[in-house]
Amino acid sequence: MAKFNWRALERKWQKKWAWAKVDQTDPDARRPKYFVTAAYPYPNSPQHIGHGRTYTIADANARFHRMRGYNTLYPMGFHYTGTPLYAMAKRLSQNDPEIVKTFTEVYRIPRQKFDQLKEPKRMAEYFRNDIKKGMIEIGYSIDWRREFTTIDHMYNRFIQWHFRWLNQHGYITQGTHPVAWCPNDKNPVGTVDTQGDIEPEIGESSLIKFRQGEIVYPTATLRPETVFGVTNLWVNPYDRYVQARVDEEQWIISLEAVATLEHQNHRISVEREFFGEELLWKTLTNPVTQAIIPILPATFVEPDNGSGIVMSVPGHAPYDYQALTELKANPSLTAHEKEVIEKVEPISVIALEGFSESPAADIVKKYGITDQKDPRLVEATKDLYSKEFHGGIMNENAKPYAGQPVEQARQAIIQELTNAGKLAKLYEILNKPITCRCGTRVVVHIVDNQWFINYGDPEWKKQAHLCLDQMAILPEERRNEFNYALDWLKERACARKVGLGTRLPWDPDWIIEALSDSVIYMAYYILAKYLAKDWVSFKRFEKSPEDLPDAFFDYIFLGEGSAEAITRETRISKRIIEGIRKEFTYFYPVDMRHSAKDLVSNHLSMYIFHHTALFPRNLWPKGIVANGFVLMERAKMSKSLENIIPLRQAIAKFGADPLRIGVLSTAELNQDTDFSESLVATIQERLVNLVAQSRKLGRRGVSGKSSSSTLDRWMLSRLNSAAQTATTAMEKLRVREVINTVLYQIENDTAWYQRRLGPRKKSHEGRDRVLKQVFDLKARMIAPLAPHVAEEMWASLGNKGMVAKADWPEFDESLHDSAAEAAESIIRQTLDDTAEILRATGLTPKRITYYSAAPWKWRIYQKALDMAVKSQTDQGNFIKDVMSEPELRSIGKPAADFAAKAIMQATQMKEELRNSRVGLGLKEMEILEDAKDFFSREFKAEIQVGQEGEKTVNDPKDRARSAEPFRPAIFVE
């Protein structure tokens, strides 16, 4: 195969699209609209193949809807907000070797450019440019007239309007809440601020205060109800601990816990520092049971986990059980220590069905764990925790709470101990460790007077659920994650002290953070077009956007007030103001929002929340696609693995269309897809082949004669059902199925069609007409996925206009032909059966005879199908019924035997196949006669066709009697 010039093909069509303004979309009252958006990119690095998946699916969706007659809008902006650009620019300024290496070796940015990238905004401009070029080069049908960035003045004004609105309507709270925090930046952190883009999850645990006289030993636990089962405390003898004044008390805690507590608004002064060893074998009092318990050594205790002191519940905590078991077996204990430890026995406090008195012992045995450093203890702990939480009942040892379910007892104990001053709250990062982009470990911090968006408001949650319930979620499997996220979201810090973005309008020390300034920007695409188009009208407000009144946005997005009043106030013409409003109500709501699955729990859920708050119900979002990631040769993509390929490099290397299909073809939406070079090579070959065949067909022209052979009808019937499959799949964005149908299934059918026809001859003039129809349809069906190749096919076949503007193929009932499909399946079956006989016998055939089943067999077979369709499948009755027909009875036992066989086949057959065969008046003899040339060509032998039971038929070996309907008997000589 000669090297195919992908770049030339892409440039050619991209120019034509631009010239024809295929991607530019304005309101059109005569057509229904479709509004697609994808999460706007963050320009602190180039996009890579992984990003390509989301935007390619969105583009395929946009192109599909355009072809189905929708006036489709697919715009794009750029998200500059937040700290990632700062962090990246800073690391580059410091010549961070990792960043320098990534920039030079992976991104291939010349070092001379580094100076200009050290300033965050210039870095953003650089990558924005690069990303935009990539999106054009891969052929996304984006309306670039609507492009904006989140630091544009007018965008800032839009966000301030939105936040003032939220504040006025009670969605913003100010308060003291725990937030995930970077101690280095002294700033809250969210998903976009962390390495690996992880959203920190904050959990609340209980610090239970054990006492030794006046000295408090606080232990952090998520299961305060197990305090009745505490047998001892654990400390790590090799870690540093301190005695400190904490608020009004004397506490013993690990050195690391000092910072943890300080971040959570405790006043602390450290008085003494020492090793944990010093605490061992002392005794103290359980604040709930008043039991006297010892402090024992354990190495699994982490000093940065909670207070660095752990309450031990060996009856119900696998770690504690394992540590105790090891300690009891320790040969180096003194006699006193032995005496102490022998008295320590697990105490059961929760009854759990299917478990003994000590569920922890059971589960440690089940997992086969023998070491307290075994990482499987994490899983064992989660496993037991969940079982006891959902099915456990407090027993007699937890006296006041005996008989209560675990969850209920937990709440009651927290309440009781808090009231008695025996319990304090401690917040922890549940999914730790999480690292800030600056390299510092993320902690929980309590900020006074921080600004929050109150996603915890139950009324708001109800609205969000209402919206979700009406939305299309693709893949549908993801819906539960949304339900969970809507429930889970609570007050969320919405402003930061540093970073790019919009200042909080009423408290300008704060900058609105990235996940909060990106929840309703889809509406801004409408306005952005006018800012560019009618820039003269807005020039004044570009310079001092603060002069643009809220009434402007109120009118455009909420329909409040009047255009006249705004014109008077702003001098922007009424025509423009009304135009924007009209365009907004035309395109809104968003029909489909695209993103990768990692944004479900944050961005996509907040997007739902905010739309339900600000907009009336008819403008709520209608659908979300959250696709899986892209793996690189089965491995996760990461900078450290150096397996990231920037998108533009990949386009240059593989071609836009092979790349588009490469990131979509190995998995359905919910799964991660695997990208591999060998796969792309196969795709390239298939696409090149499509172009070559289309060109050949185009050059040949199509003769006038229309065709109607069974084979032609079969091809068109198959093509038609492929169109139906592809349409249903595209509607659900099951793109892998579309690719399989277009690139593989139709391809196989076409190959069979050509093979059946044999060498090109005058006698089959309909061939090219049929093939042209096949390729026309293929070009249209592949157009959303491989738009450049599709245009080239479309034009080569001699079509006018662009395939991007052509109609998506409709299912045509009149082309469906069960008889033709059944006929071809007989030929295929017979071909396979013959080949199998030749293979098994090793014969080189001179003559092959096919015997079609006798008419009485067809009669029985049809009766059997009828009966199976009605699902009356009593074999005895069926045979009786058959034998009641005099004609069939006269055949005797063979008829009864065949009836038994036929009814079994008919009931076991796939429903679809059965339905297609019912009532088919098939002339199998004719079908076989017609295919004689074909079989003769395939097997290089003379072919005879006869019917079972006809006296004239040559049947020396008595083969004909094994013939069955749809399965002729075969005799090879």
Ligand SMILES: [Zn+2]
């Ligand atoms: Zn940081």
